[in-house]
Amino acid sequence: MNEISVFWFRRDLRLEDNAGLFAALSGPFPVLPIFIFDPLILDKLVNKKDARVEFIHDALAHLKSEIQKRGGDLLILHANPLDAFKSLAQQYQIKQILTNHDYENYAIQRDSAINLWAKNLGIVFQSFKDQVIFEKHEVLSGQNTPYTVFTPYSRKWKEKLANTEWRQFESENLVNYVQGSFEMPTLSELGFQTTGIKFPSSMFSDDLIQQYSLKRDFPGLDATSHVSVHLRFGTISIRNLVKRALGKSETWLNELIWRDFYFNITFHFPHISQGIAFRKEYDRMNWRNHELEFEAWKNGQTGYPIVDAGMRELNQTGFMHNRVRMIVASFLVKHLLIDWRWGEAYFAEKLLDFDFSANNGGWQWAAGSGCDAAPYFRVFNPYLQTQKFDKDLIYIRKWVPEFQELHYPKPIVDHEFARKRVLAAYKEALG
């Protein structure tokens, strides 16, 4: 049996500027690139028309053809990852398994089980930083503790960046692949169907970055990058995006830093991955959790046009503008007094760019229970938000064309009544 390295693709589905792939292809052994569809993750997806699975499938088809052009092939498996490695070890003499870091709870446990199995067989298991600019212990406070507030974190992040030498990983130019030819499972063999959702392109102009701070809050303008799904699955490199941001837009750079910040919070505060609020005292809240009102919110039928527009955009495209994400999240938690975890779970089911860290961060920001959150007493007024950010009703008209007609629902709750009710509930919970 020939000695090989395995490179395991996960949230980094690209050949360009891929840290772990570069290390694998620069090593002494030919590289077998693999991707594993994990039934533990896929089986949890109740709706078999899931755009994320389709996006991954498309990205893998592209990756496969790029690797074929370089003399190798991508092996795509559908199995429990540890079992997949056990079976590969019977076909190849694996010397190394290389991959990029994944910071989520399940991934950390999965990787440590594979690492242990590999160690027992004398196989090196090594993983690399690729998904973020700075990770784990790289940006810490003066007391060596993780930051829990964004502004000082971002200041330190920028200082560190200024003192860091950029590394470009030219992984796309290396061709040290194992020769082979593998069948690719179809979407239906994986148990899924196409959705018809159109995926956003990863291309956007420098002009958009330059105009970002002026236009980003207006959902009626197409003025944000829509790059989130590509960052989620690594079809674009975060290092290349940060390079593009530098000198063009401090505001857009900050958004990319928020992403690193939330990854760090997930890593350092594992209780948030167990459904516990970052600030645990907020778990004393007495939520109303009214099922029918939750249904109305999900379906974009609350009678608040800006909220309904956001939910309909989400349901139809898998995307929602950031300003509107903040409005609908605040509305669910504060106007309807529904547990933020219900909203978090619904977003997790629907968002094309769903990412545990950013999603949990966004929901806890809205609920006031997060690390650097909106104060609990700040209750967005959906009408004022509309006046400020969709004054000409471009966004609302697009998603809720019937909003001025008689059959459009009356507001599910009165704004002023809801505001007083939620303030009283927070006061009671927080003492």
Ligand SMILES: Cc1cc2nc3c(=O)[nH]c(=O)nc-3n(C[C@H](O)[C@H](O)[C@H](O)COP(=O)(O)OP(=O)(O)OC[C@H]3O[C@@H](n4cnc5c(N)ncnc54)[C@H](O)[C@@H]3O)c2cc1C
């Ligand atoms: C309740 C709520 C839930 C959210 N859930 C997610 C999620 O599951 N996945 C996700 O990627 N983002 C999430 N966000 C953050 C943000 O809304 C999206 O990243 C953004 O709307 C994606 O659009 P864009 O690519 O055009 O972003 P742009 O505005 O062009 O920003 C560029 C990139 O910066 C990052 N970014 C921007 N804002 C944030 C933020 N607040 N937190 C972390 N990263 C950010 C994203 O990777 C984004 O693609 C959530 C926000 C809220 C309020």
